[in-house]
Amino acid sequence: MSxxxxxxxxxxxxxxFGIGLYGLLAVRNLIKVxxxxxxxxxxxxxxxxxxxxxxxxxxxxxSLAVMVMVADTIVAVIGLALAVxxxxxxxxxxxxxxxxxxx
Amino acid sequence: MTMSRWxxxxxxxxxxxxxxxxxxxDDRRARLQHFLAAAFACITGAVSVALLFSSSGEAALxxxxxxxxxxxxxxxxxxxxxxxxxxxxxxCLAVIFSVDYMQGEAQLGRYYSFIxxxxxxxxxxxxxxNLLLLFFFWEITALCSYVLISFYNDxxxxxxxxxxxxxxxxxxxxxxxxxxxxxxxxxxTYQISTFLAEAHTLPAGVLSLAAFGCLFxxxxxxxQAPFHYWLPGAMEAPTPVTALIHAxxxxxxxxxxxxxxxxxxxAVPGWKTAVVTVGSVTxxxxxxxxxxxxxxxxxxxxxxxSQLGYMVYAIGVGGVFASQFHLFxxxxxKALLFLAAGTVIHSVGxxxxxxxxxxxxxxxxxxxxxxxxSLALTGIPIFNGFWSKELVLESGAAVGPSWAYIIMLLGAGxxxxxxxxxxxxxxxxxxxxxxxYHDAAPYMRVSLGVLAAGVVxxxxxxxxxxxxMERTLPYHHLHGLTLPELFAEAFRGAPLTLAIVFAGxxxxxxxxxxxxxxxxxxxLARFADMDFGxxxxxxxxxxAVQGIAEGARVTQTGQLNWNIFGLxxxxxxxxxxxxxxxx
Amino acid sequence: xxxVVLILGLVICAIFAVRAKQMLTAVLWLIGTSAVLSVLFxxxxxxxLAVIELSVGAGLIAVLFVFAISIASDEPVTLSSLVPxxxxxVFVVLAVGFTAWRVLPTGGSMVPVNGCVESxxxxxxxxxxxxxxxxxIFAGVIGMLGLLSGSRKRPPVGLEAEGDEL
Numbered sequence: 001m002s003x004x005x006x007x008x009x010x011x012x013x014x015x016x017f018g019i020g021l022y023g024l025l026a027v028r029n030l031i032k033v034x035x036x037x038x039x040x041x042x043x044x045x046x047x048x049x050x051x052x053x054x055x056x057x058x059x060x061x062x063s064l065a066v067m068v069m070v071a072d073t074i075v076a077v078i079g080l081a082l083a084v085x086x087x088x089x090x091x092x093x094x095x096x097x098x099x100x101x102x103x
Numbered sequence: 104m105t106m107s108r109w110x111x112x113x114x115x116x117x118x119x120x121x122x123x124x125x126x127x128x129d130d131r132r133a134r135l136q137h138f139l140a141a142a143f144a145c146i147t148g149a150v151s152v153a154l155l156f157s158s159s160g161e162a163a164l165x166x167x168x169x170x171x172x173x174x175x176x177x178x179x180x181x182x183x184x185x186x187x188x189x190x191x192x193x194x195c196l197a198v199i200f201s202v203d204y205m206q207g208e209a210q211l212g213r214y215y216s217f218i219x220x221x222x223x224x225x226x227x228x229x230x231x232x233n234l235l236l237l238f239f240f241w242e243i244t245a246l247c248s249y250v251l252i253s254f255y256n257d258x259x260x261x262x263x264x265x266x267x268x269x270x271x272x273x274x275x276x277x278x279x280x281x282x283x284x285x286x287x288x289x290x291x292t293y294q295i296s297t298f299l300a301e302a303h304t305l306p307a308g309v310l311s312l313a314a315f316g317c318l319f320x321x322x323x324x325x326x327q328a329p330f331h332y333w334l335p336g337a338m339e340a341p342t343p344v345t346a347l348i349h350a351x352x353x354x355x356x357x358x359x360x361x362x363x364x365x366x367x368x369x370a371v372p373g374w375k376t377a378v379v380t381v382g383s384v385t386x387x388x389x390x391x392x393x394x395x396x397x398x399x400x401x402x403x404x405x406x407x408x409s410q411l412g413y414m415v416y417a418i419g420v421g422g423v424f425a426s427q428f429h430l431f432x433x434x435x436x437k438a439l440l441f442l443a444a445g446t447v448i449h450s451v452g453x454x455x456x457x458x459x460x461x462x463x464x465x466x467x468x469x470x471x472x473x474x475x476x477s478l479a480l481t482g483i484p485i486f487n488g489f490w491s492k493e494l495v496l497e498s499g500a501a502v503g504p505s506w507a508y509i510i511m512l513l514g515a516g517x518x519x520x521x522x523x524x525x526x527x528x529x530x531x532x533x534x535x536x537x538x539x540y541h542d543a544a545p546y547m548r549v550s551l552g553v554l555a556a557g558v559v560x561x562x563x564x565x566x567x568x569x570x571x572m573e574r575t576l577p578y579h580h581l582h583g584l585t586l587p588e589l590f591a592e593a594f595r596g597a598p599l600t601l602a603i604v605f606a607g608x609x610x611x612x613x614x615x616x617x618x619x620x621x622x623x624x625x626x627l628a629r630f631a632d633m634d635f636g637x638x639x640x641x642x643x644x645x646x647a648v649q650g651i652a653e654g655a656r657v658t659q660t661g662q663l664n665w666n667i668f669g670l671x672x673x674x675x676x677x678x679x680x681x682x683x684x685x686x
Numbered sequence: 687x688x689x690v691v692l693i694l695g696l697v698i699c700a701i702f703a704v705r706a707k708q709m710l711t712a713v714l715w716l717i718g719t720s721a722v723l724s725v726l727f728x729x730x731x732x733x734x735l736a737v738i739e740l741s742v743g744a745g746l747i748a749v750l751f752v753f754a755i756s757i758a759s760d761e762p763v764t765l766s767s768l769v770p771x772x773x774x775x776v777f778v779v780l781a782v783g784f785t786a787w788r789v790l791p792t793g794g795s796m797v798p799v800n801g802c803v804e805s806x807x808x809x810x811x812x813x814x815x816x817x818x819x820x821x822x823i824f825a826g827v828i829g830m831l832g833l834l835s836g837s838r839k840r841p842p843v844g845l846e847a848e849g850d851e852l
Contacts (some may be wrong), residue, residue, distance in 0.1 A: 005689040008724075010786075012693035016700055019784040023704040024667040025774040031755065032704070033663060035712050039700050039749065042723055045739070049732050062732045063815075069738060070819045074826035076747050080754040081833035087758035099662045671777050678784035 009050045015097040016043035030086065030093040034079045107157040108164045111177045111230055113150045114187060118143060118194075118223035125216040133211055137202045140215035144191075144198035147222055149185070151191035157432055158184045158575050162296075173293040176232035180575035182427070185568060186359055187226040189434045190352045191246040194222040196550040197347040202443050203544035204343055214254060218347065221247035225352045229359055234283035234293040241324075242278060244353050245272045251348065252340040264336035264497050270645060271333040275323025279360070282316035285309055295363065302367035312343065314368040316358060318377060325329040325357030325411045328385040331639065334408055335392075338400040338454075342445030350407055350441050351434035356429055358414045362423050366578040375419050379503055382416030385409065390517030394524065398454045399444050402525050406480065407437055409514060413495050416511060422498025424572060424581045428565060429491035434562055436479035436488055439554035443473040446547050447529060450540040456525070461534030466542045470530045474553045477522045479558045482515060484597070487562040491592035494584075496600060515600055519607030565589050592652055688729065696722045713751040720744040 018037060022066040023036025052061020087093050121143030128136050162176040177183075198218060204209060221244060228240035255263030287293050289305050302310060321327070326334040337349055348354075361378065368374050386409045393405035410433050417426035446469045447462060448454055463470045479488035492515070499508045543551060565584055572581045584592065696719060703715035721744030727736035 008689045008693050009730075012696055014782050014786045015693075015697045017785070018778045019697070019700045019704055021667070021781060022670060022774055022778045023666055025671065025777070026771060027704070028664075029709065031751070031758070032706075032712055035703055035751075038716060038743075038777050041701065041717065042719060042743070045735075046723065046726070049727060049730060049735065051694055053730055058731055062735045065735050066733070066738060067815055067819055069735075069742060071822060073742055073746060074822050077750060077830050078833070080750050081830045083756050084757045085833055093758060095663050101732050447805060584799065668774075668777070671781050675780050678781070678787075682784060682787060 006050060006054050009046065009053075013043055013047045013050065014048070016040070028082045028094050028096055030095055030098075031080070033095065034083065038072070038076060038078070041068065041075075044068055092095060107154065107159065107179045110150055110154040110157060111164050111179060114154060114191065114226045114230075117150065118147045118175070118191075118219040118226075121147075122216040122220040122223070125212050125219065128212055128213075130210060130212050133207075136211045136215060138645075140198050140219065141195075141202060143219055144195040144222065147191045147219075147226075148195035150154070151188040151226065154179060154184050155188055155571075158571055172235055173233055173287075175236045177230045178232035178296070178351050179230060181572040182359060183230040183572070185427070185431065186229040186352075186355065189355075189431065190222055190225040190229070190347075193351045193434060193438050193554075194218065194225075194347050196553055197343040197438070197442070197685045200346070200445070201341070201343040203546040204445055205341065206544075210254075214251070214341070214427065217247045217250050218344065221251070221348060221353075223360070225356070225591060228356060232295050234286060234298070236294060238276070238280055238283055241276055241356065242273075244348075244356065245269060245276065248337070248348050250352055254341055254344070255339065258339065258558050261309030261339035263337040267641070268333045268337045268366055269571040271330050271641070275320040275346075277328070278316040278319035278323070280536070282313040282320070284341045285313050285617050290645070296578075299364070299367050303370065307371075310368070311371050311374070314364075314371040314374045315377070317364055317368065317466070318374065321357035321415075322381055323357070323358070325354045325415065325601040327357070327381050328388060329488045329640075331385060331389060331408050335396075335401045335404045338398070338404050342400070342441060342448060345404075346438045346441035346445065350437035354407065354411060354624040355430055355434065358411060358418070358426065358564075361415065361418045362427060365418060365423050366580070369421070375421070376504070378419030379507050380419075380681075381612075382412045382414070382419055383514075384412075386416065386514040387510050387517070390521065393521040394517065399456050399525065399529065400441070400454050402456075402521060403437070403440055403444060406440075406518070406521065407433075409518065410437070410480075411510045412549050413492065413511065413514070413656045416503075416507060417495040417498055420499045420501075420503035420507075422495060422502075424569060424584070425491070425494035425498045425578060427572070428568065429495050430477070431564075431568070432487035432491040432558075432561065433444060434556045435554055436476045436486070439472060439551065439558055440476040440480065442547070442551055442554065443469050443476060446543045446551070447473075450657050459529045460532035461530070462540060463530040465540045466530075466549060468543050468551070472555045473530070474526060475558055477526050480684060481519045481522050481607075482600060483604070484601075485559070487558055489597075490562040490565065490589060490593050493596055493600065494589075495536045497523060497592050498631075500596060506554070512600065512603055516603045516607040516610075519604040522609050523608050529657075534599065562589075575672045689726075692722055692726050696726065709755050712781070713748060713755065716751070717748045718749070733794070777824045 020040035020043060022037050023039065024033065027033055028037060045068055048060070048065045049061045052058050052064075070080065083093060086098065091099065092098065121140065124143075125136060125139055128139065130136070141181045158179050158181060164177040166175040168175055169439045198215070201214075201218075205214065208214070224240045224243035224247065228244060231237040231240060239362060249265045249269040252260045254266055255261045283293060286298055289309050290298060290301060292298075305313075323330045326332075334349060334354070338345060340349070389405045389409035389412060393402050393409065396405060410429070414426040414429050414433070417423070417429060447459065447466065450466065450552075451459055451462070453459075475486065479486035482492040484491045496508070496511060496515075553646060563586070566586055566589075569581070569584050572579070700713050701719040703712050703719060706712035706715060716779060720739060722744070724736045724740040727733075727739055
């Protein structure tokens with residue numbers, strides 16, 4: 001195949017983007033939503049590294065990806081803690097149920 | 104130069120620091136809250152007085168912020184330092200007054216922190232040399248005003264008053280923002296000094312748009328017709344707040360705006376006439392509404408609107424110095440009147456004047472300072488109101504349209520009528536009950552005494568004020584007056600005005616005898632109580648907007664899936680547009 | 687060639703992660719995604735990132751998920767989504783397609799890299815970012831402790847109400 005690696009990686013990035021978006025659109029469980037978010041963030045990191053790869057600034061790309069990773073970890077931590085609290089207080093992890101409960 | 108830079112930093116920074124600190128102090132330690140608030144306010148007052156001595160026309164503090172926002176500058180010129188001194192000193196006195204007035208109230212932390220936030224924001228507003236920065240501080244003052252009006256947030260009237268004030272002043276803010284953006288688009292900068300220098304280079308249509316946008320914003324903020332109805336509704340606020348925000352400072356922001364931009368807009372056809380019309384019509388109808396109101400603070404509110412009409416009128420006929428001088432005097436005597444009214448309301452427990460009466464016996468101190476303020480309001484010689492009101496009328500007599508001048512004279516008569524009515528109903532009328540009310544508490548006396556002294560001697564500052572304005576305002580071509588000149592100007596028109604004032608007094612006393620004649624005007628009184636229908640229009644408008652918002656609420660399901668759906672939809676639309684655009 | 691295999695693996699793991707019925711299964715597939723991604727990073731020359739990805743993504747995040755799932759119950763998810771599935775697919779394909787259309791033509795040349803690339807960029811050029819990251823980590827830890835401690839102190843609401851009535 002004459003596909004350059006970078007193109008392959010970009011295709012992968014877009015596929016992950018699509019999967020993550022689909023996850024956000026079609027999933028009802030709170031923890032699965034966080035899983036979908038994680039996939040999206042991994043996509044972002046991959047995109048960053050791939051972009052820096054093609055302009056020969058890998059060091060910059062790497063550091064930015066590390067930043068993103070840290071922020072994403074914090075998001076996952078807080079999100080999961082919230083999910084635990086929600087499950088214990090309100091008894092359900094279904095996001096549709098939850099928004100109905102508010103009323 | 105560096106001195107004024109530090110003073111400017113302090114005058115905004117100290118009250119804002121105080122606002123943060125007071126939020127952190129627990130509400131159970133009320134004495135500490137009172138003390139801290141008074142301390143911060145006094146320091147700010149002292150700083151502002153110090154700033155009076157380092158005024159200059161040049162920018163003292165500049166923060167370059169790149170292309171988008173321009174440079175944020177603070178210019179301590181005459182308008183800036185005098186208005187910030189008024190804000191800070193009267194703020195200090197209002198805070199001292201609050202120590203007694205708000206004794207035992209809940210949520211003092213919120214109260215004091217927003218008052219301090221307001222003082223800092225007001226100082227920033229008048230010292231700002233950049234239009235966007237001015238808008239920023241404008242919005243902060245509007246926020247503080249809303250919070251403080253609805254301070255007693257269990258009372259639905261208070262909340263409604265606060266919301267009404269917020270809506271109207273924010274509408275005005277839109278006008279200001281539009282004007283600022285238009286100026287930036289045409290001149291490439293937000294700097295006020297640049298704008299004033301180059302205003303004549305703007306195309307006529309653009310300049311008119313900016314001019315009327317400015318007038319719109321000023322009318323909304325200063326409660327001029329047709330936006331006057333929010334100020335009486337704002338009387339639900341605690342009285343020190345009313346004295347500070349709605350008498351001495353925030354409502355002056357509109358007049359300040361007009362005065363500041365006068366050199367740029369005076370050549371716009373129709374602008375000056377519009378300003379004169381707005382000012383005189385407001386003065387007249389507010390005067391009428393004040394005569395029929397029974398709530399003490401409402402009378403004072405209408406009186407404020409009316410006096411602001413005088414200031415706006417003065418700007419319209421070109422007497423910018425007269426209007427600023429009247430602003431200065433009005434701030435002092437109106438704050439005095441409101442605080443004295445606050446003393447009365449605090450002891451009696453109601454704002455309804457029909458239930459007051461005979462308070463002169465039990466509250467001599469309050470009566471004395473109230474009368475001092477009233478004499479200044481009606482324009483009796485010696486007190487500062489006389490000098491400034493005469494200057495306003497003189498500038499109008501010389502230049503302006505005569506129908507407006509006649510209206511203003513009538514307004515002076517109306518002022519006399521409602522003032523003497525107010526004094527009589529509160530202090531001299533035979534008492535409704537035999538209760539003995541307590542007079543002003545110690546801290547209240549301090550504030551009232553200082554303000555009364557200011558009313559009596561404040562006008563002596565006209566000379567230095569005029570000189571400062573001439574020196575630091577290069578674009579305004581003001582002519583300040585020395586004391587002898589002031590005497591000459593004032594006494595030229597005095598006989599006519601004083602005659603009208605005394606006629607007003609006599610008319611009121613006569614009407615009291617012939618009560619039947621008074622009842623004939625009942626229909627007018629009821630119409631005036633409805634704010635001449637403007638309030639009804641605004642309620643319909645607000646209702647319509649709310650209806651639209653509630654209708655659109657259907658799309659906000661609050662569910663993640665639909666929200667993401669909306670996001671993705673937006674993304675697709677944007678991308679499609681980009682792709683089609685690139686093709 | 688290697689790249690194609692890895693990307694394919696990545697995409698398959700992600701698809702299974704989203705489509706899993708049990709939450710634990712989803713987490714396992716997520717770990718798989720992390721592992722493949724880390725290998726991909728290593729091949730591209732970002733060694734440090736690979737290591738961090740492996741330890742954090744496949745280690746820390748996975749442990750967190752398992753911890754959370756064990757506290758919360760692990761019911762299988764069988765409900766259908768609000769947004770009709772076909773519509774979701776259409777939108778996803780559209781979005782991805784348009785984005786790809788804009789980006790891919792400029793996508794890029796390839797610069798072959800041998801071995802790892804040193805990244806001293808983190809401290810010198812982006813020191814402010816790094817400090818902010820430290821702050822974020824602290825904030826996250828405190829936040830999590832705050833959130834989780836609440837569950838230990840108070841019993842679930844239902845029990846409390848019953849106790850009062852008795």
